Amino acid sequence: MTPVLRIKDVAKTFWTPNGGVRALEPISLDIRQGEFISIIGPSGCGKSTLMNIVGGLIEEYEGEVLVDGAAVRGCHKEIGMVFQEESTFPWRTAIDNVAFPLEAAGVPRHERLKRARELLKLVGLDGFEQRFPSELSGGMRQRIAIARTLAFQPRILLMDEPFAALDEQTRLLLGDKVLQIQQELNQTTMLITHNIAEAVQLSDRVLIMTFRPGRILRVVEIDLPRPRSSKLMGGEKFGQYVAAIWEDLRDEASKGLQEMEGARTG
Amino acid sequence: MAVVEQVALRSGVRPAAAPAAFWTVTRLRVAAIVVIFALWEIAGSSGFFYSGVLPSSLLIFKAFVGLLLSASFWFHAGVTGFEVAAAFVIGISTGALTGLILGANRYTGAVFEPFLHYLAPTPKIVFLPILLILFGVGVGSKISLGAISCFFPMALSVAAGVRQVNPVYLRVGRTFNLTRLQTVRMIYLPALIPPIASGLRIGLGISIVGCLMSEIKLSRAGLGFSAMEYYRIFDIPSMLAVLVFIFVCAAAGNVVIDRYVRLPGPQTARA
Amino acid sequence: MSTITHTGALRRPPPIVTRFLVLAALFAVWEAASRAGYVSAFILPPPSAIFQSFEMLFVHEGLVAAFLRTFAEAFAAAGIGSLIGVAVGYTLHRVKIAGRAFTGWVAASASAPLVLLYPLFLVIFGRNSATIVAMGVVGCMPPIILKTKEGLDNVRPVLLNIGRSFGLTPWKQFWMIQFPAALPTIFNGVRIGLLFAIINVVGVEYLIVFGGLGQLISDLGDRFEIPGMYAGILFVILVSVCFFFITEKIETWLLSSK
Numbered sequence: 001m002t003p004v005l006r007i008k009d010v011a012k013t014f015w016t017p018n019g020g021v022r023a024l025e026p027i028s029l030d031i032r033q034g035e036f037i038s039i040i041g042p043s044g045c046g047k048s049t050l051m052n053i054v055g056g057l058i059e060e061y062e063g064e065v066l067v068d069g070a071a072v073r074g075c076h077k078e079i080g081m082v083f084q085e086e087s088t089f090p091w092r093t094a095i096d097n098v099a100f101p102l103e104a105a106g107v108p109r110h111e112r113l114k115r116a117r118e119l120l121k122l123v124g125l126d127g128f129e130q131r132f133p134s135e136l137s138g139g140m141r142q143r144i145a146i147a148r149t150l151a152f153q154p155r156i157l158l159m160d161e162p163f164a165a166l167d168e169q170t171r172l173l174l175g176d177k178v179l180q181i182q183q184e185l186n187q188t189t190m191l192i193t194h195n196i197a198e199a200v201q202l203s204d205r206v207l208i209m210t211f212r213p214g215r216i217l218r219v220v221e222i223d224l225p226r227p228r229s230s231k232l233m234g235g236e237k238f239g240q241y242v243a244a245i246w247e248d249l250r251d252e253a254s255k256g257l258q259e260m261e262g263a264r265t266g
Numbered sequence: 267m268a269v270v271e272q273v274a275l276r277s278g279v280r281p282a283a284a285p286a287a288f289w290t291v292t293r294l295r296v297a298a299i300v301v302i303f304a305l306w307e308i309a310g311s312s313g314f315f316y317s318g319v320l321p322s323s324l325l326i327f328k329a330f331v332g333l334l335l336s337a338s339f340w341f342h343a344g345v346t347g348f349e350v351a352a353a354f355v356i357g358i359s360t361g362a363l364t365g366l367i368l369g370a371n372r373y374t375g376a377v378f379e380p381f382l383h384y385l386a387p388t389p390k391i392v393f394l395p396i397l398l399i400l401f402g403v404g405v406g407s408k409i410s411l412g413a414i415s416c417f418f419p420m421a422l423s424v425a426a427g428v429r430q431v432n433p434v435y436l437r438v439g440r441t442f443n444l445t446r447l448q449t450v451r452m453i454y455l456p457a458l459i460p461p462i463a464s465g466l467r468i469g470l471g472i473s474i475v476g477c478l479m480s481e482i483k484l485s486r487a488g489l490g491f492s493a494m495e496y497y498r499i500f501d502i503p504s505m506l507a508v509l510v511f512i513f514v515c516a517a518a519g520n521v522v523i524d525r526y527v528r529l530p531g532p533q534t535a536r537a
Numbered sequence: 538m539s540t541i542t543h544t545g546a547l548r549r550p551p552p553i554v555t556r557f558l559v560l561a562a563l564f565a566v567w568e569a570a571s572r573a574g575y576v577s578a579f580i581l582p583p584p585s586a587i588f589q590s591f592e593m594l595f596v597h598e599g600l601v602a603a604f605l606r607t608f609a610e611a612f613a614a615a616g617i618g619s620l621i622g623v624a625v626g627y628t629l630h631r632v633k634i635a636g637r638a639f640t641g642w643v644a645a646s647a648s649a650p651l652v653l654l655y656p657l658f659l660v661i662f663g664r665n666s667a668t669i670v671a672m673g674v675v676g677c678m679p680p681i682i683l684k685t686k687e688g689l690d691n692v693r694p695v696l697l698n699i700g701r702s703f704g705l706t707p708w709k710q711f712w713m714i715q716f717p718a719a720l721p722t723i724f725n726g727v728r729i730g731l732l733f734a735i736i737n738v739v740g741v742e743y744l745i746v747f748g749g750l751g752q753l754i755s756d757l758g759d760r761f762e763i764p765g766m767y768a769g770i771l772f773v774i775l776v777s778v779c780f781f782f783i784t785e786k787i788e789t790w791l792l793s794s795k
Contacts, residue, residue, distance in 0.1 A: 294638040
């Protein structure tokens with residue numbers, strides 16, 4: 001079976017007036033249909049760069065990104081992105097936010113509203129259709145953003161630290177929501193995070209990346225039964241995974257920290 | 267700890283002082299209007315000023331009604347209305363276009379925006395002698411001064427608005443494969459409505475000022491001209507009635523802008 | 538790819554250079570057009586003639602005195618306006634209900650054509666400096682009131698709690714915490730107010746032909762002293778721009794030294 005998403009020798013160097021900065025060493029990765037993958041690494045490991053390359057926001061890079069075996073470059077209908085920042089449109093109601101990509105694609109009004117209503121229900125926001133983002137909480141707004149991305153029915157859902165701006169408890173509950181969506185839609189998902197527990201809770205595989213230049217240090221298969229929820233977190237096996245990943249990540253994170261602090265004093 | 271206790275103490279004391287709730291926003295506003303009228307009447311009849319300088323509000327009201335019934339008033343009002351409308355449309359549209367260009371192109375913005383930034387807070391009335399030479403004493407010089415006045419705030423407001431469109435909205439647009447036209451219509455335009463509204467609001471006030479000041483300086487028609495005529499024959503109630511009419515129109519214009527040029531949804535707490 | 542755009546960006550001169558080149562080109566075209574007779578020298582005299590008439594303005598027309606007078610009036614207006622405006626702003630901040638009732642009115646008056654009230658002041662004070670200063674005060678008050686209230690409203694609550702924890706009296710709380718914390722915003726209001734005062738002062742001077750730069754320009758126009766008139770206008774613009782620039786620099790300096 002061909003993988004849904006194949007990342008083949010993707011690498012990236014950023015050019016500045018002072019020369020090049022190698023952000024990503026060649027990375028290769030195959031993702032199966034329905035799989036949930038997390039990429040975890042210290043700040044500055046290039047995980048956001050990788051996400052932006054796959055999502056098509058960065059178009060200059062080495063290597064190839066293939067969806068269903070066909071190479072893609074630039075933003076692509078089959079790849080949906082959810083951003084870390086607040087990205088709902090404040091001038092649109094919840095339902096109009098979700099219908100946004102359908103409206104852009106010229107889907108008739110009745111149909112796109114029907115579809116948007118279903119998606120709002122999926123993310124647990126039925127009854128809030130006519131509310132504006134400013135009337136909703138941060139967690140609810142991020143769920144709107146997820147529903148909006150799902151409205152385009154992407155083969156692959158990319159999420160760049162979507163819960164980073166939320167408090168811990170909201171984050172856990174949203175994690176449950178994402179799990180439920182992923183299981184319901186059999187949605188192939190790639191999540192960027194620096195929260196280890198979140199990565200273990202959600203993923204089939206966790207990719208640990210090194211500090212700059214980013215490359216894959218280790219791939220951890222998370223062999224925990226599905227369907228899952230945040231209740232998983234008390235388990236012994238869960239704790240072992242978290243500890244093992246932190247063991248690998250610690251050196252990289254402290255390398256990153258040293259470099260950041262060095263840059264600040266130097 | 268001490269802070270928490272004190273705050274708790276203070277907030278605990280508050281409810282006891284509840285009778286202050288007599289003053290509501292509406293009552294306070296009504297009271298303010300009454301006080302202003304009373305002060306006006308007292309000052310007018312106090313003898314501090316020459317008689318007739320601060321005429322009783324009743325006289326002003328009578329003069330106001332008289333104006334509304336006179337044909338010549340409506341002629342002057344029509345002239346001024348035309349001038350302000352033309353100045354507003356010209357100044358606002360060129361301003362918005364300039365703002366879009368300066369905001370969209372970083373280099374062009376960096377080169378030319380300082381000109382606007384520094385020219386904006388200069389007194390535009392000093393251009394009037396030049397405009398009088400160029401366009402004569404008629405409506406041309408009035409329209410051009412009004413247009414120049416409201417051009418600057420609109421251009422600066424829109425330029426800043428374009429630059430401040432949240433980049434994440436543009437990224438969202440790219441991930442959904444929006445065309446250039448769709449990006450403008452579905453992201454830039456709604457995001458620009460607040461700066462456009464503020465440009466319109468400021469622009470309306472100063473284009474009225476621009477047109478009326480040039481009428482006052484040199485003209486043969488318009489509300490500024492007619493106010494000055496009343497001033498010359500010392501018909502102060504009529505002069506003030508003309509000013510009242512202008513303020514009412516300006517306020518009505520602002521209400522229209524506030525009401526129709528705005529984003530849907532609650533108007534507070536916008537990012 | 539990125540290297541190419543990088544060198545491409547290098548080829549363009551810095552914006553400030555382009556800005557002055559554009560300005561120089563503008564003056565050159567203007568001069569040439571005027572000399573060649575494409576535009577009437579009466580309507581648009583060449584820049585060289587305008588610059589030459591600066592001497593006449595300084596020597597015969599009392600440009601310096603007019604400038605000093607206008608700015609004295611504007612500063613007087615801004616001084617009076619600051620005293621009243623800060624007091625009103627403080628009241629609107631302190632008495633919450635008053636703030637809710639009247640802040641909208643003040644904001645509306647900021648975009649209302651208040652300068653048109655000058656005939657009223659003309660009949661009260663007569664044709665003299667008092668009218669001009671009064672119009673300056675009217676012009677500068679709204680931004681000062683609004684910025685004072687905004688500055689006081691936005692003082693971080695934790696600073697107020699620190700004051701309370703030290704048991705400061707309300708008066709000391711104001712002078713030691715609220716006022717200094719709000720000062721940058723208040724200064725910004727006073728600065729905008731001063732600019733509005735200059736606009737109103739020059740405008741009323743021009744309209745009633747009394748005192749200062751406004752009268753000077755009006756007189757030159759009436760005498761069809763066209764190059765001189767252009768020089769006067771240019772002078773007002775330059776002075777306002779310099780003034781704006783300097784106060785802007787002071788403001789950023791004040792903010793950075795905080």
